[in-house]
Amino acid sequence: MSTKPRVLLVGAGAIGQVFGWFLQSAGCEISFLVKEKHAEEARRGFTLYELGLFKRSPAPMTFSGFGVHVSTEEVAAQRWDQVWLCVSSTALRAGSWVDALARVTGEATWVMHQPGLHDRDWLSQRVSPGRLVAGMVPFLSFHAPLRPGASALGPGTAFWFPPLSRGLFSGPEERLQQVLRTLRAGGYPARRHRDVARAIAVPSAVLTTFVDGLAAAGWSFERFLAPESLAQVHRAAQEAVRIAAWHTQQSAALLLPLLRPLLFKVLLPLASRMVPLDFEAYLEVHFTKVGEQTRLMVREYLELGSKAGLPVEALRASTERPPKQLGGG
Template identity: 40%
Template structure:
């Protein structure tokens, strides 16, 4: 692989995350393309409207249309791709389609952004692990406008300051992925512990999101009801599962956030710091990916039971979500 400022990069999926990262890869000089289902071809070919949120300023709105669109794996196979980014939820990663696609990618670096504890092995089962790079999503992206938000239709995203996206994998491949993104104005770094960081982050966040859903998506109710205690107890169990799975010590930050006396006040402080309505975003986004939250909790339970670790709080939290599925 040679150094190039115009690498060919395929984004699998054109949702909010794929659009935001695809734009910055394009800004860095990459030739970007999107692989979407046939029913989304016309919509994707029309281009995207993006809104980049900025702290204490109005969002910056711009268009993004300088890319190719593919809907057929045979056509994808004809191109020599440098990188292929998987931009979908953990649950969407399952299925025979991934193996079919991976068999057509040649020497491309496959970039996986999924947060589930089992996602690493799922990807490495169907693609050469030496060609896989794992990344931890650090941006917030969603379909705009949120309810009550005064933005034109499009995708809005926010790159939190001081939080570069970390990538891990073979050093030369991870470095090329990080460099391609950083060239386009999105901070990125190489960190060999990215899968562990992602797993510990998900083990902290997903129980909290589930608890928030149980509380009706109200941050205030979440802080003042048993949902907070249940969610932090479930996070403690999930972190223990992840620690044993990765043979790694739970980070101090994760051990701190699993305490209700820390998480509760932290949630109260977060909304004023966001350039959008955080509570509305959480409900909007995590309702859309609710199947992913449930699948990740189920994975913790299954793995924890196999390890002989406690999963009582995780099972309680998972059952509390069931009424919303009826």
């Protein structure tokens, strides 16, 4: 790896911009691969805001000085040390661009952040597992303002790291250490983990069913916390957790007794008060944008649960709702 790593980030949305900021801060030469319709905006540069518990109106940070590419032909003309996938699980599978990109990026380390149970296996069929580092996203990021006139922030991308949060990564040791050293040099809270995909499987199951239930409630916390809604989410979450635990060979025995409607009733209002943003609006905006990914993950739980002979009735009921209730439709 060169002294000044050359990093290609696929996707320049709210997540790609944040990772790009920290990688550039570490001294990397970074470029974004985007669709043609987003290229001009990216070339103008971005404005970022780093939120904190006591910093809800931070000063804007100018993010520029990076390359912008719109095709694999442009990518092929350069050498790359790392390729970061900052797109959804469904975008990953759209078309054959991953195969094409794998062919033109040489021996670069690929860094993935997709949360689906099958994402790593799917990607490993196209990129050598010996080059693949898996990570997770520990921060909230969004295009500001979430609602017109409802924020002191100007146009740009805002992000927030919850207290004590860490970005976990796992993969082949030498490539993993290169990624960790790079991120830490840029001030990013990166930490090594033995198996990130396994570590996030059960929490992702809870989050996915929570988001799916919130979408069904029209993105309203008040309607979500109604007894009928909570009961449905509780059943679906228990099913998804059991399936994720079975798939990753983990035990969910300690979590399942805690996974009660009361948990959502307590944690949701608490989180709404603690996060330095409009939490209800954030969930609607972000998860509507990745609504197809949420539906994909629910289908994965349903298929795996059916295969394992585990209960899937609540998950099946979720897939039978009209698409407009699921977000992103």
